[in-house]
Amino acid sequence: MPLSLPPDLRNRLLARFEGAEARAVRLVDEASSLKSAADRWPALFRETWDKSADHHRLFLHGRLLDYPPADDEETEMIQQWLAFVRRQNDESDDNPIKTLEFHELIGSFYPRFIDAGDTPDPVETMSNLISEVHQAIKDYGDVDTKGDLATLLLNCIEVLSSYYEQRNDLLQAVAHANMAVIKAEDFGRRGRAMKNRCRSAKLLFVGSRNIDEALNLVLPIWEVVQDRPPSLDRAVLAYTLAKGYAQTGDLTETNYFLEKIVADLRAIGLGLDEDDTAAVFNSWLNTLPSWEPRANYTLERFMAAATLHGQYATLREITVPAPEDRKFWQERRERCLDMIEKCRELQAYQELVDQHVIAGQPIPAFTAWNEQRLDHAASNFNQWLTAIYDRFEEGDQSDELHTALYTKLEDDTVKSDLVNEMLVWQLIGEFHTCRGEVEDSEKALNTAYELATTANRLEEQLHILKLMVGNYLGPDHIGQRLDTCLSAIDLIEAARADITTPYQRSAFIQDKYEFYALSLKISWKNNDTDLMLGLMELVKARGYKEALLRQGEEAEDLKEELGALHRQSMEADPETLASVTRRRQILYDTRLLRARSQREPFDYRAASFFKVTEGLGEGEAVLNYCELIGGVWFFQLITGDRLLAQEYQVDEEWLHEHIAAFGGGLPAGYRGRAMAGYVPKYRDRTFARPELKHKELAEWLLPDEFREALIGCRHLRICPHHELHAVPFHALPYEGGYLIEQFAVSYLPNLSCLPLAPSSGNEGGSVALIGTDCFADFNGQGLTSLPGALAEVNELAAYYNDIGVPVLNFNGEAARREHILSRDAVQELETCRVVHLAVHGEDPLAESPMDARLFLRDGFIDGFDVSLLRLSAEVVVLSACFAGARPQAVRGFDELAADDMYGLQSAFFSAGASSVLGALWPVEDQTGKELMVAFHQHLQGHSPAEALRLATLEYLRLAPPERRGVVYWGSFFLVEG
Structure with a gap:
């Protein structure tokens, strides 16, 4: 049912024509009685020019061109507008007003213009207009002080991007969105630049492709705007990030940005906290001021907000674990869709009002134009898909359904849309599978797969491959089943190799692990040892050596920013610490994306x-x-x-x-x-x-x-x-x-570490010692004194001095962050053969495991700080609680399918260490001292693994009985990377 427009709202919509444009038209009318008064005309024209909201709209009223220009200045101003709107056809000289109206319609991008096919070649038309506007900016940019030419140019580029998106040409759609970003930044239009960055990122995220490039577009913007006041634009940006992270599988980031969407919408009065959608919508309309000269702008805000609420509900439906919650979000999404439809009807009415006012015709009453709804064809197809899925769920395998599926392939909605055609072939494949017609199903699914490949839709490719695997049951098809799984793995690994940010790379295969598990199972049954080893490597930790810039001006800037956030962390109360921690993570991710390099998938x-x-x-x-x-x-x-x-x-x-x-x-x-x-x-x-x-x-x-x-x-x-x-x-x-x-005994992240040259216990090189007994308070807690830690590093310093090994000593008062991370200290630290820390540690945080900290006398260093170092150490010794532990439950998952390494292990390997000696659980202070001193003594002439063995045996022989339990010494273990 069409929305009935209240009289007060209708009056508000018409009030826009009492704004600057209406005043300009009245001035032109007034000028018509002053044709001979040349002294009045230029002044009136300039006043009109200054007050009009869209200056070229004057020409649409068809009056100004009838008046002879009064002087050369006025002639130039008129020619400025005509220069970029003349069409390249026979009508351009005969009817310039029609030409201008045509171009203004395209430049303002009414989507139905393209959908209705009002022009035979939209790409050529828009490209010509873009060229003309470029030339007009070059010729008349200094006169166009209000930037209307810039606005028209951005509109045109965005039209082309949308046009290509509708036709599933994502490469061209992204290229034009990026072009709009560059132009908007050139014109100083920050809002338009952010809008197009979001649009480009959204396109790049489609099908889970180009995740790095998409994050690199929008994550730095979030870094800037997160402290600004809430706004609709920021909520849109948050949704773009939430959607992108959802496609990588990182539910922690997804839920974080979903909450930001709701918070911003509530703050600007566009929240959706009521159960009654109609009541919410009416309350929104009541906020529309009667003086608003552009009511359409306000409705666009309502439309964007309603769309965001619908998108928010859809993502929540995906990410919430409980079925009952999922049902709640499904219902909320339906209410949002109803609200979006009402907004569209209002916008369609406004466009109708515009056309009648321009033509001088009476304003029509409000009705819903179903035949001109922008999503009419898409809605019909979606409704058809829903109906087919309902019949699938009912177990329908009838010939009638068979005919309906194949007939749909001839539908214009399907033939003109690659993705729609793919979906129909996929349904046909599923239908034949249900009927046990494997050969027909295989042909249909192969066709769907080819279309998904052409459309560059990874998620759809993988879904179709999953359906194919279901066709290959029984021993006769085991080879086809394995080949299909390996095809899926090749796609997944190629995409994963393009993801730089570690959490997202880990999460990416969470819902795709069944391909790996099934391939491993088949290779085991086939006794294919080599394939089995290669597949096992794919699901072991691989991505801990990131291409983060460690030298140069940018690296120094990053160190300063991390230092500033460290100071905030030390001063933060428990409630604000999480916010500061997140800032460190976003800062690290944005710099990592900026320094990203091309990686090749592991050749399993x-x-x-x-x-x-x-x-x-x-x-x-x-x-x-x-x-x-x-x-x-x-x-x-x-x-x-x-x-x-x-x-x-x-x-x-x-x-x-x-x-x-x-x-x-x-x-x-x-x-x-x-x-x-x-x-x-x-x-x-x-x-x-x-x-x-x-x-x-x-x-x-x-x-x-x-x-x-x-x-x-x-x-x-x-x-x-x-x-x-x-x-x-x-x-x-x-x-x-x-x-x-x-x-x-030593531990490996993966078998690829094996070819590393074995350590022979080289006695050369210096040793860095960092340890203290006193610590600054952190997160509202006082850290206990560790007399054993200070005694440990002091005893080690004396030992190495006695045998003539150079010592870089950061003990006691020297165990301070600014001292250890100073330029001179870092240069020395990076040359040490052994680095030893005896300090407080902490269990890695599940939501931000790279924030695992080692506490010093005045603060801490964490995984982010360590990753910026360039170590050459044979072994890094972390004589601190939990300092070798790898978090098991990470980023909302009970375990990572990819088994990726995080925490301090990951950080020190990323920095260049060959091995890390750490602890799985709390280290008892006195035991730590005794074991670690013995370890260093045996390290002279032995490998780190053998030195730890000898030190443990010595401890078990000499320690008192009450301290020989596994809980005392079993925590320490050595990882070779």
Whole structure:
């Protein structure tokens, strides 16, 4: 039903014609009685020029051109407007007014102009107009003080971008949106520039392509506008970011920007807090001032706000976990769509009013023009899609539905739209699948896939491949099933290689992991060892060495900005700390995007058992673990001449409970090197006889076949996966003792680390020592004193001085952020062979794991600070609580499918360290001192892994019985990167 327009609203809409334009028209009418009064005419003309909102609108009234110009100045002003509006056809000289009206219609971009096909070649028409406006700006830009030419040029470029978007030519649509950004910035139109940046980013996000480029367009703008007053433009920007992050799978960022949308809309009075949509809409209309000369602008704001509410509800429907919440957001979206339709009807009426006023005709009553609705054809197609899906859900496999699907291919709405045609072929493929007609389904889905590829729609390509996999059931089709999965993996990895920001790259495969799991399963069944190894590498940590600028003016600026945010962090109360933390993250991401470089996908097909064994020395072995789906795990043991592989099923609750038995039951008086707030969660992990759970876990992770194959091995490298990163394998019960008593144990993020040259315990190079016993308060907490930490670094300094190794000493009072990160100190730090920190640490934060901090005497350094360094250290020792832990639940996920590495491990590897010795849980102060001093003593002449083994054995031999439990020494482990 059409919206009935209240008389007061109709009057408000007409009030726009009592504004500047109406006054200008009256002045022209007045001038018609003063033709001979040359002294009055120029003054009236200039007054009209100054007061008119759209100066060229005067010519649409068809009067000014009838009057002879009074002088040369006036002639030039008139020719200025005619120069850029004359058409390149026979009508241009005969009817310049029609020409001007035509061009003004295009330049203002009424979308139905293109949809209705009023011009045979919109691209040529708009391109010609753009050229003419460019020339007019060159010739008359100094006269056009109000910038109407600039406005017309931007309108025209945006028209072309929209035109290309409608025809699914995304490359051209993006190119013209970017052109509009450049022109708007040249003209000083910040609002238009931001609008077109958002538009370009939205186009780039389509199909989950070009995520980096899209974020690089809009994330720096958010960095600037986040402190500005709320506005509709900022809400649109927030939606663009929310939508983009949703397509990468990062629900943390998605929900953050969704909340920003609502907050801004509420702040500017365009919120949607009422259940009654009509009441909300009427309240919006009541805010329209009667004096508003451009009511259409206000309605456009309502339209944009209503659209944002609908988009917000759609994204919420995707991201909320509970079905009942999803239903709520579905209903809210429907109410928003109803509001958008009413806004469109009002806008259509305003356009009708414009045309009648221009033509001098009576203003018609308000009606809904269904035949001219901008989305009429699209709505019909969407309604058809909904009806088809409803019939699918009802199990309809009739010949009638078969005919309806194939007939739709001849519809103009489908033939003229690549994406619509793809959707129809996809439905046809699903229909044949339901009827068991595999061959017909395969043909239809292949056609849909080709169309999705042409349209550059990654998500649609993957969805169609998923449907294809469902066709290939049974042993006869296992090869086709594997090939289809590998095709999907190739697409995913190519897109993932183009994503620079680490959280988004991790999240990208969360909902796509089934392709990897199924491929691994098939390769295992096919006994294809090389393919299995390559696929396992794809789901292991790979992206911790980012191309962040570490030198030059920009790097120094970044360091200063991070330093300023550090000072804010130290002064912030608990409520504002999260905001400052987010600023550090956005700052880091924007600089990372700016410095991004092209990466090639990992060639998993080139992986081989031979290449893995090449990286193993004599007496070395690798334990490689990989989780599939639903508690199914692959275990591999690789030695120099053989590979053992087993598949195991485990109850996930059982596994989590057994892992949690480590690091728990911290005894009273346990002085941990962590902020006090983090210790209790480990102290509360209490289990009856935890050593029994340790033994059961060891029996599962190290089956008898593996134990027999390890006889004679001296160095065991372990490559965990998912929750196994929290397992201290070295502290597992083994042959009547602990695993570390039999082997030097180190850990790998992935098997690609193996070809690195093994460390021989080189004794050359300097050592950097950083440690203190006193700390500044942080986040409303006082950090406990650590006398053992200061004693540890002082004893190490004395030891290295005695053996003649140069020491870079930042102990006690010198353990300050500004001192350690000063230019001179950093240059020395970057040359050290060993870097050792004995300080307070903290458990990595799930929402921002790169913010894992190491606390100093006056503040902290975190993962962002460390990533800016360029280290050459053989080993970085983090004698601090949690300083080696990798967060398991990250960015809204219980675990990362991609297994990516975050926290301080990631940061130090990114900075260039060869290995990192860290801690999984709170480090007891005295134990930390004893173990770490012994480690450094054994490091002279031994590899870091062997040095840690010897230090642990020495500790177990010398420590008092009450401090020999795994909770004291088992936290320390070595990762080779």
